[in-house]
Amino acid sequence: MTLRQLRYFAVLGQELNYRRAAEKLFITQPALSTAIKQLEQHFGVVLFRRNTREVALTDLGAAWLPQVQQALSGVDAVVDNLVMLSGTRRGVLRVGYLIGTGADLLFRLVRHFEAAYPDVTVEPIEFDFADPTAGLADGTTEVAIIRPPVDLPEHRMLILDSESWVACLPRDHRLSGRTEISITELLDDPIVCAPLTAGTWRDYWLAMDVRGHRPPTIAAVAATYEAETTAIARGLGISFTIVGRPALRPARHRLHPRQRPPAEPHRTRLEARQPDAAGRRPGSAGPGTVEHRRAGTGVITEVYE
Structure with missing residues (x-):
């Protein structure tokens, strides 16, 4: 058992929703699910009841949650004191x-x-x-x-x-004259993405969570904004990024996202x-x-x- 697993349990026990808990912990839902299962298997217990509609604490999980929260608060306080004293x-x-x-x-x-x-x-x-x-x-x-x-x-x-999500398009893109575009309308477009070493971060900006079984077509790999903007200005593909970023080349359009009401904030x-x-x-x-x-x-x- 690790402190990481206890923190994951405490947040999921408070949120009772894997998506919200994962976003609060800044990890993916599969990583959270795996950590909780490992914690339960380690002690041979069931801490959550799960189905397709909801997540709920078992009686054991509900009784253990306040004790874990108190223990984590104590650990954080001890760490802060160590920094001060050292x-x-x-x-x-x-x-x-x-x-x-x-x-x-x-x-x-x-x-x-x-x-x-x-x-x-x-x-x-x-x-x-x-x-x-x-x-x-x-x-x-x-x-x-x-x-x-x-x-x-x-x-x-x-x-x-x-910050807000935006989609970046070449000037002559077929949708550049539109005032509203759904992300799903861009999923078949070639996309400029980060290197493979970026891992789950790369998947997020490829919008893998909304693609289902539609794999992305990689137009180019870019490790910097300059490389990304150059590839899009050349018409190689599109990208998803954020509003608060360097000025775009004249050959590009950008689109502000209107947030879906159920969506949780994504955090940098x-x-x-x-x-x-x-x-x-x-x-x-x-x-x-x-x-x-x-x-x-x-x-x-x-x-x-």
Whole structure:
């Protein structure tokens, strides 16, 4: 049993919905389902009743939930105290950020942090789409501003801001003159995507969750916004991205998504490492997150250059 499994149980026990719990934890639903099953199998118990319509705590799960919540609160408090007592708020703090992700927000945070902790030197490091965790996965950075979903269960996170999904089209695209377009109308279009190393993050921006059995046609692989915009300007394909990004080339249109009412916010986050069951050292700074909302299968609106 790990702290990660306990945190997953606590969030699912509160939300009683796999989709909402996964989004709150910034992981995929299959990853959450697997972790809960492993926890149940480890103890030989059933903590949730599941069917196609709902998720509910069993009597055992309901009795255990407040105890787990109390234990997790105690762990977080102990970790915070360890950071304070160990004097780790000195030295260098490496802050990663995904290219084009909240750069203005990052530098505001850096200025405030350096004013509050003058003994800490902040080193911002930019990452391209090949590593959507911005260095957190391999320990290159301690804190990062990123856009989920990524599989980083041993991290704490906090929402900082919100962004909207958009679809980017070449100027001469067949739908560029429309004022409303459903995502499903674009699923057969060739698409520009991130490298395979981006994993679940790549799948998300390929809209794999709404494709069903319709595999995407990959038009080009791009690790940077510049490569992505160049491929779309050449008419190779489309892409899905966010509103808050660098200016687009003249040969492109972009479309704002109108959010589907049942859809939950999708979050981009600034997050910091925290110890797992093996007692890893936490990051030196507090956690944070940037949120953006996805249209899902809803309607994308407001076409403009």
